[in-house]
Amino acid sequence: xxxxxxxxxxxxxxxxxxxxxxxxxxxxxxxxxxxxxxxxxxxxxxxxxxxxxxxxxxxxxxxxxxxxxxxxxxxxxxxxxxxxxxxxxxxxxxxxxxxxxxxxxxxxxxxxxxxxxxxxxxxxxxxxxxxxxxxxxxxxxxxxxxxxxxxxxxxxxxxxxxxxxxxxxxxxxxxxxxxxxxxxxxxxxxxxxxxxxxxxxxxxxxxxxxxxxxxxxxxxxxxxxxxxxxxxxxxxxxxxxxxxxxxxxxxxxxxxxxxxxxxxxxxxxxxxxxxxxxxxxxxxxxxxxxxxxxxxxxxxxxxxxxxxxxxxxxxxxxxxxxxxxxxxxxxxxxxxxxxx
Amino acid sequence: xxxxxxxxxxxxxxxxxxxxxxxxxxxxxxxxxxxxxxxxxxxxxxxxxxxxxxxxxxxxxxxxxxxxxxxxxxxxxxxxxxxxxxxxxxxxxxxxxxxxxxxxxxxxxxxxxxxxxxxxxxxxxxxxxxxxxxxxxxxxxxxxxxxxxxxxxxxxxxxxxxxxxxxxxxxxxxxxxxxxxxxxxxxxxxxxxxxxxxxxxxxxxxxxxxxxxxxxxxxxxxxxxxxxxxxxxxxxxxxxxxxxxxxxxxxx
Numbered sequence: 001x002x003x004x005x006x007x008x009x010x011x012x013x014x015x016x017x018x019x020x021x022x023x024x025x026x027x028x029x030x031x032x033x034x035x036x037x038x039x040x041x042x043x044x045x046x047x048x049x050x051x052x053x054x055x056x057x058x059x060x061x062x063x064x065x066x067x068x069x070x071x072x073x074x075x076x077x078x079x080x081x082x083x084x085x086x087x088x089x090x091x092x093x094x095x096x097x098x099x100x101x102x103x104x105x106x107x108x109x110x111x112x113x114x115x116x117x118x119x120x121x122x123x124x125x126x127x128x129x130x131x132x133x134x135x136x137x138x139x140x141x142x143x144x145x146x147x148x149x150x151x152x153x154x155x156x157x158x159x160x161x162x163x164x165x166x167x168x169x170x171x172x173x174x175x176x177x178x179x180x181x182x183x184x185x186x187x188x189x190x191x192x193x194x195x196x197x198x199x200x201x202x203x204x205x206x207x208x209x210x211x212x213x214x215x216x217x218x219x220x221x222x223x224x225x226x227x228x229x230x231x232x233x234x235x236x237x238x239x240x241x242x243x244x245x246x247x248x249x250x251x252x253x254x255x256x257x258x259x260x261x262x263x264x265x266x267x268x269x270x271x272x273x274x275x276x277x278x279x280x281x282x283x284x285x286x287x288x289x290x291x292x293x294x295x296x297x298x299x300x301x302x303x304x305x306x307x308x309x310x311x312x313x314x315x316x317x318x319x320x321x322x323x324x325x326x327x328x329x330x331x332x333x334x335x336x337x338x339x340x
Numbered sequence: 341x342x343x344x345x346x347x348x349x350x351x352x353x354x355x356x357x358x359x360x361x362x363x364x365x366x367x368x369x370x371x372x373x374x375x376x377x378x379x380x381x382x383x384x385x386x387x388x389x390x391x392x393x394x395x396x397x398x399x400x401x402x403x404x405x406x407x408x409x410x411x412x413x414x415x416x417x418x419x420x421x422x423x424x425x426x427x428x429x430x431x432x433x434x435x436x437x438x439x440x441x442x443x444x445x446x447x448x449x450x451x452x453x454x455x456x457x458x459x460x461x462x463x464x465x466x467x468x469x470x471x472x473x474x475x476x477x478x479x480x481x482x483x484x485x486x487x488x489x490x491x492x493x494x495x496x497x498x499x500x501x502x503x504x505x506x507x508x509x510x511x512x513x514x515x516x517x518x519x520x521x522x523x524x525x526x527x528x529x530x531x532x533x534x535x536x537x538x539x540x541x542x543x544x545x546x547x548x549x550x551x552x553x554x555x556x557x558x559x560x561x562x563x564x565x566x567x568x569x570x571x572x573x574x575x576x577x578x579x580x581x582x583x584x585x586x587x588x589x590x591x592x
Contacts, residue, residue, distance in 0.1 A: 004341075012582070015575045022568040063529075085536075086529035102529070109526035 027069040027076055031062050031103045035071055038142045041276055049146055049272045050153070050265075051319055058090075058152045060099045060145070064106065070098070086110075088144055090151035097152040101145060108135045139279040143270040150269045154262060158323035165261060165326050167254040174255050177248060182295040184243060190236045192293050197229040198306040199291040226310065226337050233330065256300055257328035263297075264304010264329055265322065271305060307333050341441050344433070348445020352411045353452060361410065362453060365403030366460035369396055374467045389468040393560045394553075396464050400457050401484050401553050408450040408488040409511040412495040415442050417504050420589060439584040443496040447577070450492035454485040465560075476559050483556040486573040487549045491515060493580035500587045517542065518549030547573035 035055075042054050059072035061082065068081045082093050086102045102110065136144075154162060167174060181187045204222045240249035267286075274282040290306050293299075307329035311318040314336045322332065352358070373396040419425050419442065428438055458481035465473045494514050498507035517524060521543060528539040551569035558565050 012578055015571070015578055019568075019571045019575050022571050025568070065525075065529075084532055086526070102526070105522070106526050106529065109522040110530065 026078065027062055027064065027071075028103055028105070030105070031064075031069075032071075032076075034104060034138055034141050035060060035062075035145070037138065038145050041142065041273070045276045048276050050150060050269050052157075053146070053150055053153050053269070055099070055145060055149045058097055058099050058149055058156075059093070060101065060149075061093075062101055062103055064103045088148050090148050090155060092155070097156045099145070099148045099152050101148060104136065104138075104141050107141065107144070137279070137282065139274055139277045139282050142277065143273040143282070146273040147266040147270045150266045151262070154265075154323060158326070161323055161326040162258070162262060165254065165258040165328070167251045167258065169251055174251065177244065177252055178255075178296055180244070181240065181252065184239075187236065187239050187243065188293075190232065190239055191299065193232050194229065194236065194303070195291065195293050195299070197225060197232060198303055201225045201229060202287065202290060202306050202309050222310075222313075223337070226333065230330075230334055230337060257330060259297060259300035260304030260307065260330060261322065261326065261328045263301045265308055267301045267305035268308035271309070304329055311336070341433070341437050344428070344438065344441035345444045345448065348415060348442050349448045349452070352415070352445065352449035355411070358407065358411060358449075358453070361403070361407055362456055365399070365407075366457060369399040369403070369457075369460050370463060370467075372396075372399060373464055389470060390561050392464075392468070394557045396461060397480070397484065397553055397557050397560075400454075400461060401487060401549070401556075404450070404454045404457055404484060404488045405491050405515050405549075407453045408491040409495055409508060409515070411449045411453065412443075412446040412492045413499060413504055413508050413511065415446050416496060416499040435588050436585045439500060439587065440581065443493055443581060443584050446492040446496045447489045447581075450488040451482075451485045454481050454488050457481070473560060480556045480559040483552060483559065483570060486552050486570055486577070487518065487547065490518075490547050490573055490577050490580070493577050497580050497583045497587060500584070500589055514546055515549065517546050520550075521546065521548035522550060545576065545579075547576050 038055050042049070042056065046054075059070050061068045061070045061079075063069075063081055063083075063086050066081065068079050070077045070079060082098070083089070083091065083100060086106060087100055088102070088107075089100045090097055091100060092098070101107070181191075201222050204225060237249060237253055240252050243249075244252070271283065271286045274286065286305070290302055292302075294302065308318075311329060311332055315332070318332055321327070322329065325331075373392045416439070419428075425438070429435065455478075458477050461477045461481065462474055465471070465477060491511055491514060495507055495511040498510045502510065524539055525543055525548075528536045528543065548569045551566070552573055555565055555567070555570055557563075
């Protein structure tokens, strides 16, 4: 019996050591490879995604379970997670902007949750029994990395300017207002009109939308739609004012402008990353997403991205001064349409 | 103790229900994976060997886990019901040795069941003309056996203290948590508070069944192996098996 106990204990020690050794192996090679691809993309196509944006300039903290691997200056360091929860974001650590992201496999799981909750829950559970269920593509992960890197860039160089755009109220108050706007049939119908106009505008000028990955076409035909869009946008502001009063309407307006500036540009960066990678399927996914009538904050991500794509067409140098103003993408578009 | 393990194992594999479920599972797996004209997942038609491997292993894993719960749920309660416990203990066998042997016998039966199921996997490989993969089938089955063995150990330990139906529900919940491990982990990582902390603790004690199935699939399709989930699964089996040293019923 003594021998059994010794052998049993030895098996336990070996197993524990094996598990510890495997868990200390560090950042999965898949994530290291994705980071390397993102850096190579920045080198291969400098300035094509966003002028001055280089992932290499920021420590990228990739979270795996209860550890975080910080990739910076050709080095990977392990640390305890800085944020209480896993998230895709940019946040200052010891005075330096860090980009935060879960590992690809963890982001896949989060994506599956979102996918499952937004589609048929039964289908979602059935999918779990199938091993290779829906996952993020490598290009999507690299796009998200660029999205968060743009936030780091925004807050490193333009924090003061962007803070001027913040609405003077709590986020929760805005959330309640947004919920109320989403539930109002008249406002929702105006929102739908805006979505359709933007989608038409973005896709109007291309002979074959993004088939060759470029933004070819002429300015002329979309001018009227652009003006119609801006008029509809003003009508929406009037509808806010009629429903909530001018003060609250101004809050929603500021929130819209700020979200389109901060998040819309970041979503635009995701699209430009897909374009730089030449992933046509992903590009199409972003573009077709523009015609969906989404609710809440997400709609400003999409409208912001769409306006940025229009600015590319009308004023290719717009990225140099968008955050310095600060001016929202919609304000820039408005100024440009005045020159039509 | 070895005799006790062998006896438990023999008794388990003599059960007719065990073979009925096993044959149904094998037939179901073969019908679904060799008749590829109807199966669609994520709106895409699933066809060909590489795409069918995960489907085949998912079905096999599911049947194996179902059988693992079936074989383990009655073993220990039956011993108490039949009063064989007293007969064994008066012969100088300690309670922990007895519980350990019964649980080990259940684990052996669970692994035996996955090895039997691997015959359907061999037929599956033969159907697709992959004769050279037959040796890999055994490694693949052993990897899947980690999930079954864990369920056997967990359900057996639960039956020492809990009523049969509660242990059965517990087994099913463990299986669900194991399959949804990655998702629940991500949910817990993106939330704060008591529930998130509790989920993290519970998941720490349950292997990632889907990840282990993924490694079994990797063996067959020739992808690189990640041994971490498998090693974690083995350690958890060890941990649950060790619980038999300290878990007793008053009757013992």
